[in-house]
Amino acid sequence: MEAKLFMVSLGAGDIDLVTIKALEVLKSVDAICVPTKSSDKSFSKSLTHKIILKLMQKHEFKKELIPVYSPMRFNPEDWEEEASVVLRACEDNKKVAFVTLGDAGIYSSVYYILDIIKEKNFELYEDCEVVPGITSFSDASARIKKPLCLGDSALEIVPLLDYEVPKTKIFMRPKIGMETSNIKEEGKIYSFENLNFEGEKIYDKKIDRVKKYMTLFVDFFKG
Ligand SMILES: C[S@@+](CC[C@H](N)C(=O)[O-])C[C@H]1O[C@@H](n2cnc3c(N)ncnc32)[C@H](O)[C@@H]1O
Structure with missing residues (x-):
């Protein structure tokens, strides 16, 4: 086996x-x-x-x-x-x-x-x-009791290199019913709904409309 x-x-x-x-x-x-x-x-x-x-x-x-x-x-x-x-x-x-x-x-x-x-x-x-x-960095944030992102802020992870690098982007906190046409796919997008909860769905594409608040999109970098 x-x-x-x-x-x-x-x-x-x-x-x-x-x-x-x-x-x-x-x-x-x-x-x-x-x-x-x-x-x-x-x-x-x-x-x-x-x-x-x-x-x-x-x-x-x-x-x-x-x-x-x-x-x-x-x-x-x-x-x-x-x-x-x-x-x-x-x-x-x-x-x-x-x-x-x-x-x-x-x-x-x-x-x-x-x-x-x-x-x-x-x-x-x-x-x-x-x-x-x-x-x-989750540990670093917790140690000093500072959020990595909150409200209308975003999180960026930047490798200390002296050239441009491809990016992974995570899109979260959507509104139920929203269209996703404004999310531009640069790498390869996956959509994750209700991860680890009832009705979990993972799509290897960008879904067109958000059905659940517990939805996030990851646009994985192209290597
Ligand atoms: C190869 S990356 C690995 C990151 C790791 N997989 C993670 O999830 O944090 C190594 C870099 O992560 C950061 N790092 C990892 N552990 C750390 C620690 N205990 N204290 C400070 N920085 C750390 C440093 O910038 C280090 O150069």
């Missing part, structure tokens, strides 16, 4: 900011792939490893930890190597987790690795689940 892979977001560094879902997944897997910046594959420089150790101690479970050398050089060869470690772990185990800091959707190597896994083992990719987490 094919292994099951989970890409698990660990949150902003405090183990109490690990979600219950992430914890349950980590308790259920056979092995956890843990990124480390050490080329000798020790965990001496791995913040992620420190979180996993504390988590296992506090919640009284123990798992095989597989080091994934992640030098953060934005080098495709590194991602190939990282993906091959995860793929090997999936050959040797029934359930495997790969862990990442913050949320997997925010500048994490998770999606570089998943792109390679998609090419090499489509079934594993299709069945894989990404578990979301609390971002560093």
Whole structure:
């Protein structure tokens, strides 16, 4: 049988900011792939490893930890190597987790690795689940009791680069019944209705008219 892979977001560094879902997944897997910046594959420089150790101690479970050398050089060869470690772990185990800091959707190597896994083992990719987490900036906002956006303000996440970059845009707080023609699609829009609630719907397009207040649109950047 094919292994099951989970890409698990660990949150902003405090183990109490690990979600219950992430914890349950980590308790259920056979092995956890843990990124480390050490080329000798020790965990001496791995913040992620420190979180996993504390988590296992506090919640009284123990798992095989597989080091994934992640030098953060934005080098495709590194991602190939990282993906091959995860793929090997999936050959040797029934359930495997790969862990990442913050949320997997925010500048994490998770999606570089998943792109390679998609090419090499489509079934594993299709069945894989990404578990979301609390971002560093959600934690930063909470620490100083300042909202990231409120009322008629917006939130921008800006990578510190000296060139223009494609943007993901999130559109939220619509009025029920509103037409969406003024939302211009620049990348690829998905519409999300009642996420995690009764009547949840995810559309791989922009819906024409808003039916529920709990609707958001994400125009994902084009890479
Ligand atoms: C590769 S990104 C990963 C972001 C992460 N996935 C998240 O959801 O926050 C790393 C950047 O996030 C920010 N960051 C992540 N953790 C942080 C922390 N504990 N304190 C301050 N900034 C942090 C820093 O700007 C850092 O350079």
